[in-house]
Amino acid sequence: MDCNSCDYNKVKNKDGIGEIKVALAGQPNVGKSMLINALSGGNRVKVGNFSGVTVDKMEVCFEHHCHLFDLIDLPGTYSIDGFTKEEKVAKDFLVNEDYDVILNVVDSTNLQRNLLLTVELLELNKKMVLALNMADEARKDGIKIDTKQLQKILGIPVLQVSAKTGEGVDELLDKVHEVFDSQERSHSNIIYSDPVEEEIIKITKFLNERGFNYKDWTNREVAIALLLEQEKVYKDLHDNPIMVELYPQIVDSLEHIYTHHETKDIKEIKATEHAAIARGIALEVLNQKSQSKSLTLTQKIDSILLNKYLGIPIFLFLMWGLFWLTFEFGNVPMEYINSAIGAFGDFVGSHIANENLRSLIVDGIINGVGAVLLFLPNIIILYIGIALLETTGYMSRVAFLLDGFFHKFGLHGKSFIPLVTGFGCTVPAYMAARTLKSEKDRLITLFILGFMSCGARLPIYVLFAGAFFSEQVAGNILFLIYISGALLGLVMAKALRVFVFKGEDEPFVMEMPKYRLPTLRLLWHTVYSNAVSYLKKAGTFILVASMAVWFASNYPKNKHIQQQYSQKIAQVTDAKAKIKLEKELKAKELENSYLGQIGKFSEPFFAPLGFNWRLSVALESGLAAKEVVVSTLGVLYSVGEADENSKSLKDILHKELNIPIALSFIVFVMIYLPCFAASSVFTKEAGGFKYFVYLFIFTTVTAWVFSFAVYNIAKVIF
Amino acid sequence: MKLSDLSKNQEAVVLRVNASGELKQRLASFGLLKGANVKIIDCSLGKSTVEIMVDSTLLALRREEAEKIEVSAKD
Structure with a gap:
């Protein structure tokens, strides 16, 4: 049928005319996502969740020969009878939801195991089509499949396709269409024992x-x-x-x-x-005459990558490369973005006459959302890396190599990647935890990720270590901070496993997929959808959060103080004195803002740790972004524009505080709640607001207890 | 003998899977049940994880799990 000949309005009509709802089922690593791409011709993919659970649900709508296809991608599962979340979701959908045809995708190069799922699906007695994917690879491997005979046994249409080359893709859609149109469902000729x-x-x-x-x-x-x-x-x-x-x-x-x-x-x-x-x-x-070539090749590669002595060094080298690229290479566009955001803020600011509105838009919204946009290059690079690891099949090898060590702490071998990412930025780290398929492993990893000190906390450490220790010692202290954070994370993971996520360990039974070169299109798709979901967050939740933080640090305005200072400022002529007074005004305003009031209110809570109200406010403002801690301290101690190298802030801190307080503060920063952006990603990834509450309690209590201990021990020593 | 006792590249047939519930189901979904052909491909440092081949699928297992699978070695 020619598409130009059909009535388009009819096709687009949503009330069911000609819409074919297809449930796409298949085992993992059969090239399902690639096939969706090929079938839909790269049409818009809707990504969401299956109702009530955090299992990605992908849906594509497209038109083919005057019919609307609505393709629902079920999670890849080896079976639909199992215990995992994905398996339950797939089964629930297949048994209870309304759809027209099941399209079962299998890997031609691993037919026997794939048929296990096919037989389960056949027992559902729905209209079904079987796609033998990777037909090109199978041919190269010398694998011949008698599709006619297979069709006869299974009683459903069987087609050889290749998502990679596009072979048979059109015919597959035609066949689905034909099955949809047929009056009767065919029956299988499977014989049991x-x-x-x-x-x-x-x-x-x-x-x-x-x-x-x-x-x-x-x-x-x-x-x-x-x-x-x-x-x-x-x-x-x-x-x-x-x-x-x-x-x-x-x-x-x-x-x-x-x-x-x-x-x-x-x-x-x-x-x-x-x-x-x-x-x-x-x-x-x-x-099949002999073992397939690709399987032999995979075994050869494994003998190097999984080698007892070389395996881990090779892996560490690859990781080092990935993080070098992420944080070194990613910093280049970061600077451009930063100055672009700054310029944009100035430009917008110069066009807004109202001072309050300008402050809200420039200081609150543009700076807040900008801080999140800043990480976009890092996230994109990291995601290309992770997508490569996943699609080539190396990720499973990583789990294989490291599981022995991580399992001792109640973690999974795959936890390694999010944990190391956490040293850069906690936001992509939370997202990287998605590679963990088991719910418990993923939650434990999410909960301890914050203990890996992110890059934004470095300025705080540098400031405090620099203020109280000589330069040589300060370097060691920094190293110690990072190491003890990581160790604490591992210990906490064990504790969580023993006390919270109790019960038997999830079995570690994992397929080691054959090594495959990913296509550019698939890589692009993965990276693009992740980047979009990250940006969406920046545009919504973080936008609101930045406005709230801005409001809390700017209101209520105290007219009395303002008048007092503007009079004083008007009286002085000396420029230096003027700046000093302006800083004082800023500090006073912050002290009286809601944020300052909260800081004062919470002072008793922090007092046993040795913190005054200024440190308390700085910690609380750090909930917005850890970078803010230093600048807040700068404002509160009236030294104006502060950064970790500012001499005067260091000197003031050295004078006002002592070593036990500094150590206690460092420990608190190391452990307490990650920033707003990270917390919101955590909430989404963990699967609900209640998890955020747990995280808040967990990190706050841990931070308090450890700071208290460090403070009191240090008081005895120093 | 147990699957974990096999040496590298030794082939065997599964006799029994001494597991229940989730683990048993998971192994079965990969075709690892009575009658399957298995072979040890590799193991990690300290033998904490093993890579095996079940028919034509490569699988990774923890040692504890491999210990639950009874096999009979082919000669």
Whole structure:
């Protein structure tokens, strides 16, 4: 059909005319995302979450031959019968949601294992099409698949496609369309083991005799579902009188099956049956002379990358390269962005007459959101790196190499990457934790990420270490700060595992996918969608947060103080004295602002740690961004524009405070809540506001306890 | 013997998987159950993790998990 000949308005009509809803299912590493790209021709992808859970849901709508395709990408799972969040989401969708066709994508080079999922899907008795992806790679590997025979056994259309070369992609859409249009669903010719078949035949016969009907299912399909205990079917048939007679027969049949399989675990029986079916089908349709070339190549690469002695050094070198690129290379555009934001702020500021409005827009919004935009280059580079690690298959090797060490602390081998990223910036680190598939591992990693001191905290450490220690010692102190933060993180991870995320460890059973070169398109897609989601956050949540922080540090305005100082300033003629008075005014204003009031109010809380109200306010302003701590101290101690090298602030701190207070302050900064941007990303990644509350309590209590201990111990020593 | 006792490149057939619930299901979803062909490919420093081949799939397991799988070595 030619698209120009059809009525476009009709196609675009959303009330169902010609819309085909396709559920895309497949195991991980079968090239599903690449196939979506190829099918949709790079159309807009909607990324969201499956309702109620933090599992990414990808949906693409596009038009093909006058039909609207609505493709829903289910999470990649090895099975839909399992315990993981992804498996539950996929199963829930496939069993309960409304869709037209299942499109099952499999890796042609690993047919047998992929068929395990295919057989599970067939038992759902829905319209289905099977796409044998990576057909080009299979041919190169000398793998021949008899698609006609496979089609006959499975009873569904089977097509060889390649998302990479575009082979068969059009035909695949046509086929899905055809299956959608067909009146009847075809039925599979899969045969179970003899003992199970015997019982299937018995129950089918009974159902036939009673003239039983369920949906568009054959009675054989109903019998299989009943014997393999498909909950949905039991639920649907619950009130049907036929069940009264069926129950004893099913119990009897199951008893036979149990005896034969030597277990009463129906899930195990199912798995064994499916494995036998998959093996049988593979034997019949697969023609492969020797082990595939790509698998042999993978083993060769593994013998180097997983080498007992070379493996870890190679990995560390790659990591070092990635972080060097992220933070050195990323700093170049960072400077440009910074000056562009500054210039933009000045430009906007010069066009706003109202002083308050100008302050809100320039100091509050542009600076606040700008601080987040600043990290965009780092995040993009880091994401290219992580996407490369993931798509080439190296990430699983990393987990393999490091799991031994990390598992001792209750973490997963893959935790390493977010943890190291955390030393740069906590925001991308939280996002990097997505590579952890197990919920517990991911949450523990998220909770301890803040202990890896991010780059923005460095100025605070430099300032305090410089104020109280000689230059040589200060360097060691810095190193000590970073190391003890990391160690504390590991110890806390263990504590969380033992006390909070109790229960058995998630099993570490992970596929080591074959090494593959990613396509540029796929890389671009991953990086682009991550960058967009990061920017969206900057535009919404962080925008509001920056306004709130700006408000708290500028209001309420105290007219009395303002008048007093403007009079004084008007009286003095000396420029230096004028600047000094202006600084004093700034400090006074901050002291009386809501932020200052909170600082004073919370002083008793911080007093046991040795902090005065100025330090308290600085810590609280650091919740907006850690960079702000130093500048706030500068304002509060009236030294004007402060940075970590400003001599006068160092001197003042040295005079006003002492070593125990400084150490206690450093420890608090090291442990307490990450900045607003990071906290909001944390909340999103962890999956809800309650986790933010937990994080707040967890970090605050830990920070307080450790600071208190350090303060009191240091008081004795120094 | 246990899967963890196999030496590198030695081939074996799975006799029993002494696990239950989640672990058993997870192993089964990779085809690692009675009758599967397995082979040790590599192990990490200190043998804390092992890489095995199940039919034509490469899998990584922790040592504790490999200990739960009973195999019979092919000669």
